Amino acid sequence: MRYRDAFNQTLRNELSRDPSVFIMGEDIAGGAGRFEKDGEVSYEAKKGYKPLDAWGGPFAATKGLIQDFGPERIKDTPISEAGVLGAAIGAALTGTRPVVDLMYFDFVTVAFDQLLSNAAKSRYMFGGQTKVPLTMFARSGAGTGHAAQHSESFYSMLVHIPGLKVVVPSDPYSVKGLLAASIRDDDPVFLINDKKLINLSGFVPDDDFVLELGKGRYLRQGSDVTLIGMSYTSEVCRKSAETLEKSGINCEVVDLLSLSPLDEDIILESVSKTNKVVIVDEDTPMCSMASEISSIIADKGFDFLDAPIKKVNSPHTPVPYNRDLEFLFMPSEKRVIEAVKEIVNY
Incomplete structure (x- = not known):
């Protein structure tokens, strides 16, 4: 899905x-107030007419909902x-x-x-x-x-x-x-x-379930270096780990999932095993989550470290519109791999 x-x-x-x-x-319903029946559109609610759903917002997150739950619960x-x-x-x-x-x-x-x-x-x-x-x-x-x-x-x-x-x-x-x-x-x-x-596909159970807020997870177990990601950078970390495995470097990948509350336990547990860490965060570097996590590790896990903490952030600039510059701006697999290789044999 x-x-x-x-x-x-x-x-x-x-x-x-x-x-x-x-x-x-x-725009979550494309402009509520129009109703449709068998292709005929009305600007008044009539018997048998359903609210017309134009697009469900620019990312289609709410598409189809106004037709089933009505404008009282899906409010433009x-x-x-x-x-x-x-x-x-x-x-x-x-x-x-x-x-x-x-x-x-x-x-x-x-x-x-x-x-x-x-x-x-x-x-x-x-x-x-x-x-x-x-x-x-x-x-x-x-x-x-x-x-x-x-x-x-x-x-x-x-x-x-x-x-x-x-x-x-x-x-x-x-x-x-x-x-x-x-x-x-x-x-x-x-x-x-x-x-x-948004268009990433993956397994989703049909059963109802919740994930506890404040808990991270392991995407991959490893012994050489810990890669810590959040949101899309967790996917960057996972792909980087797969590439590094071909070079004989075994990375552990931590997916934070929650930033507040923050799961400090999983961070420190992983660093205690690998003794090296790279934190990947798309935010600009100053006062970022990567900086906060670095501070936690330095304060509570300093004795675990065998190498400097490495951060891979976006640069301290606005996001460029030029496509080539935009891709250079973001944390990439290439930059993560370079950071890992810099510390793996430290």
């Missing part, structure tokens, strides 16, 4: 499972991210489970006050007497020609906020488990989908 289909299926499952779940966002909104998120927070505080599509990860900055001051702090400021079961999702990452204002990967900006959970699926299986867990969680959760993963 493709990543995008697993995502859509999970939204459908959660809408069916819990009547308090609803989705809101810009104005182009006002702060307004959309503010309304969703209010809805969450009064007992529903809103799911907000913010489209591109970059747009979170437009709604940052609502996210920081209200979503993340309400439970604390009310002394635990309320909860904010709000799920947000957006698309991150370079490599798809969306240029500087639609390609950010600044995970660490969200991870810095106490009270907000941040998860980063890396394949169809993990997006199903993490999205279901996020929607059922009683705290605000931001789920980040890398655009490069």
Whole structure:
């Protein structure tokens, strides 16, 4: 199953499972307000007519949902991210489970006050007497020609906020488990989908399941070097490990899945076995997740290390639009392999 289909299926499952779940966002139904029956379109709700679904957003995440659940639960909104998120927070505080599509990860900055001051702090400021079961999702990452204002990967900006959970699926299986867990969680959760993963195919069980928030996983066991990835960079780490195996280098691959809470145990456990580590993060390097993980290893796992900690980040620049520069900008298998070879015989 493709990543995008697993995502859509999970939204459908959660809408069916819990009547308090609803989705809101810009263009998630292609502009609700049109109805169709046997090819005839009406701008008024009539008997036998169903809401017309134009595309389900630019990434088809919600395609088909308005036809089955109606405009009361699949809500097209104005182009006002702060307004959309503010309304969703209010809805969450009064007992529903809103799911907000913010489209591109970059747009979170437009709604940052609502996210920081209200979503993340309400439970604390009310002394635990309320909860904010709000799920947000957006698309991150370079490599798809969306240029500087639609390609950010600044995970660490969200991870810095106490009270907000941040998860980063890396394949169809993990997006199903993490999205279901996020929607059922009683705290605000931001789920980040890398655009490069959307058409990735993989095994997804038919059975209902959730993945625990705050837990990473091993994609591959190894003994020579630990590769730590998140979202799409976990796929980069996995492919790099397969290439390095042909050279006799046995890499262990850790897929973080959750950035807040962060699974420090799996990081330190792996480094204690391999004694060398490369952290791969598409975010720019200063104050990035790679920097935070490096700090944790240096503080709590320094005695495990036989070589310097290596980070593979994007450079400290905006994402270029030129296609060749864009691919040079992102962490690549080539750069990961070079970093591994630099320390493997240290």
